Amino acid sequence: MNAGFRSQVAAVVERDLRRERRRGDVVWVTIPFGAMALFLLPLAIGVDTQLLQRIGPGMYWVVVMLFGVLVSVGRASIETGAQRDAVSLLGLDPAAAYVGRSMSAAGLLLVYEIVVGVVAVVLYNIEVIGFPWLVLTLVITAVGLGLLGSLAASLVSSSSAGSALVPLLVAPLSVPLLLGATQVYEGLRLGRSILPWMLLMVVVMLVTAIVGVGTARPLQET
């Protein structure tokens, strides 16, 4: 008798986080590169503190999206054919595998967002306003990117295309998340309503989750 859906999801999350802890891809590669990108930008455009403060939040989200895609893709593309076969024969529900992979990627992305966020606040002197809403935005973006990255990786692994194509698939799909995240901050700063943008991000997240779960089995069996 197979384990239940939730138990399988928990097993996948635990496996992925353990693998990441030993590999250190996010901690030792993605986070430093993200921070470095934020550090290099002021050098490229000059030390205009007002300009940096104005574009800082936008730059932060661009860096989160670009490097964040690599986090979720990396999690999904490090499985060999033999590992996939072994897992299939354990009776792992592909939908549980998708949800688990997405959740572990989201957890790592959240850590990444927080660390790079601190760097951005310090370097660009960004004003932190509407803290609870910003936290919610970080969580939704992390989950959304995790779901998108896992879906794209499943799409690519079911075809003959290489994993290098995954970022090309995820980058355009993450545009609504990028737009939503930047506009939430702008809305908070200018006192405008942020609900339409929050709604946009939640819809993207839910649609991706539904598509990912619904296509998990067909994509695995292709």
Add this chain to the structure above:
Amino acid sequence: MSFVIELHDIGVDAGSMSILRGVDLEVGPGEILGLFGPNGAGKTTLLRLVATLVRPSAGTGSVLGTDLSSQQRYAIRRRIGMIGHVPGLYPELTLGENLEFAARVAGVSRDEVGSALAAVGLAGVIDREAGVSSHGMQRRAEFARELMIDRDLLLLDEPHSALDQDAVELVNALVKKIAAEGGAVILVSHDRERVARIADRTVELTEGTLE
């Protein structure tokens, strides 16, 4: 008599290439079948087909009473064990963690992990990462996984390679145990002599066709 594996005129294509052609095979409960053949004959594809991981392009077949083309084939995967010639463990996880993951997904108590590893002589290296374990140790760990999960069909690709004599005996004991419980086993090997000693019968696969 209902067969554990029943294949009729099975073909498997990969693109324009035909990997298996007109394969007829019946394996009954309790039977141990040795499968031989040169490199590239399609042995691994045949194992993956029987494991429901590859769909037939032609012909009909059933495994453990389930049609290979039906959606129900997913449900029987948990009852099929397969050990390929490339280890399917996660190199970053310890041998114990690999089995713990398998136990959790398959719905087996975690308490079984320690005894399964002990049964294959790996009790002392439970915390060793799979990636730094020898090929033989990784194979033993995979056999421990199969011991832990109650399988009705076991598919082994070169089961004796990289194993010392003790481990070979363990593998043979596992094979005989599954057969004695009414399951079926297919052993793919180039070591005809060793396999012939435990197999009930042997077949030869040549260029995708069973002889």
